[in-house]
Amino acid sequence: MKTLLKNLTVIPVTRDSLSFNADILISGSVIEEIGPGLVCPEADVVRDCTGLIALPGFVNAHTHLSMTLMRNYKDTCSNLQDWLGEIFPIEDRMTDEDIYYGSLLGLAELIKSGTTSFADMYFHQWMTARACRETGMRAFISQTLFGDLEETKKRLSETRLDREIDNELLRKDYAVHAVYTCTKETYEYTAAAARERKAVVNTHLSETKKEMDDCLRQTGMLPAVYLEKTGFFDVPCYAAHGVWLQEEETEILRCHDVGIVHNPSSNCKLASGIAPVSRFKSAGLTVGLGTDGASSNNNLSMLKEMRLAAMISAVSTMNVGALRPYDIIRMATLDSAKVLKADHLIGSLEKGKKADIAIINPDSANMTPMNDIFSAIVFSADERNIDSVYVNGKCLFCEGKLTTIDEDAVIHEALKRWDILRKEG
Ligand SMILES: [Zn+2]
Known part of the structure; x- marks a missing residue:
């Protein structure tokens, strides 16, 4: 299958400049060529995209997809710990079906807001993998490890995810929840298991x-110092949040090439703090962007996440230029892909990379006039401006419709599942 997209403004994210009147030739799952005046007589589809903007699809580097079911639930908890106290009992009751429909609901939202891949840490992940396979979405999926070594071994022996993940769009990662829910042995054992595989x-x-x-009181060490001792950073690793990382820890992460996923909405909403992204970048860390779960955000839109990331960067550093709009777009695409160790495949629009593409239509009041295209995307665009979305060369969203998800049916089922879950409590 060959698709030729004609006459686009292309933001490749390999540099902070644009290509005007460029064409993109997609061959199967990859970008075969980008440039002006491309001709392909054997193309199956030729689309005139005059007036539209192409950029790499957003890479949501940290989420918990099926938490969509708990959207807007218990929002008045005063902090993360109190909120988790409300959420954990519901998670214990969630079934395969809950995860499946919660995942499809999340996928519909991700795709419609221009996201083409995501990293997911949760439970019953074979069902999230199944939802991705059926939808054609790219994902980096981890079954959450939780608690002590015995529980970890039990969870690691689970093979259902391995069966569902056997697909070129999916990668199995290993997630240990956090230092406050898992033991040292869990981190050590998981690092060894991941290294072997x-x-x-x-x-x-x-x-x-x-x-x-x-962590300081219980171990005498800061969290990243403690984790370094477990060998967790000796395998390729990415970490979410990093709000309270100290300089000593930043240096450890840099030495081990551990990227940080910035989750500004979740950190603001749960009053966790503001991650010092500019300091991380000056210290040589790669920083990607993620939404976290829809129950601590309360949506999965990378457009909204970019806008907030820009806003809180400015106000927390008292420097509007600390992160430029282009830096924010890069954080949501190529840098997220780097954090996930997947930038050889995705994150930029380049010949030979996977055809994961978001196309924006700026022909609307909220993006007029554009003046600066990077600013317009970060500060003015919203989900209504997403024209179409390609993942692995396949169009998953076009003409206002998802091509592989029956959105009405998914919303209906998700509401049914949540109603049962809530009443069981
Ligand atoms: Zn999270």
Whole structure:
């Protein structure tokens, strides 16, 4: 299958400049060529995209997809720990079907807001993998490891995810939840298991001040210092949040090439704090962007996440230029892909990379006039401006419709599942 997209403005994210009147030729799952005046007589589809903007699809580097079911639930909890106290009992009751419909609901939202891949840490992940397979979405999926070594071994022996993940769009990662829910042995054992399978690991790290203070009191070490001793950073690793990371820890992460996923909405909503992204970048860390779960955000839109990331960067540094709009777009695409160790495949629009593409239509009041295209995307665009979305060369959203998800049916089922879950409590 060959698709030729004609006359686009292309933001390749390999550099902070644009290509005007460029064409993109998609061959199967990859970008075969980008440039002006491309001709392909054997193309199956030729689309005139005059007036539209193409950029790499957003890479949501940290979420918990099926938490969509708990959207807007218990929003008045005063902090992360109190909120988790409300959420954990519901998670214990969730079934395969809940995860499946919660995942489809999340996928519909991700795709419609221009996201083409995501990293997911949760439970019953074979059902999230199944939802991705059926939808044609790219994902980096981890079954969350939780608790002590015995529980970890039990969870790691689960083979259902391995069966569902056997697909070129999906990668299995290993996630240990956090230092405050897991033992040292869990981190050590998971690192060894991941190393043996040449897998990538991830965790929540230094999300709250309480996490940092408790870790210091219990182990005498800051969270990243403690995790380095477990060998967790000796395998390819990414970490979510990093709000309270100290300079000593930043240096450890840099030495081990551990990227940080910035989750500004979740960190603001749960009053966890503001991650010092500019300091991380100056220290040589790669910083990607993620939405976290829809129950701590309360949506999965990378457009909204970019806007907030820009806003809180400015106000927390008192410097509008600390992160430029282009830096924010890069954080949501190529840098997220780098954090996930997947930038050889995705994150930029380049010949030979996977055809994961978001196309924006700026022909609307909220994006007029554009003046600066990067600013317009970060500050003015919203989900209504997403024209179409391609994942692995396949169009998953076009003409206002998802091509592989029956959105009405999914909303109906998700509401049914949540109603049962809520009443069981
Ligand atoms: Zn999270």
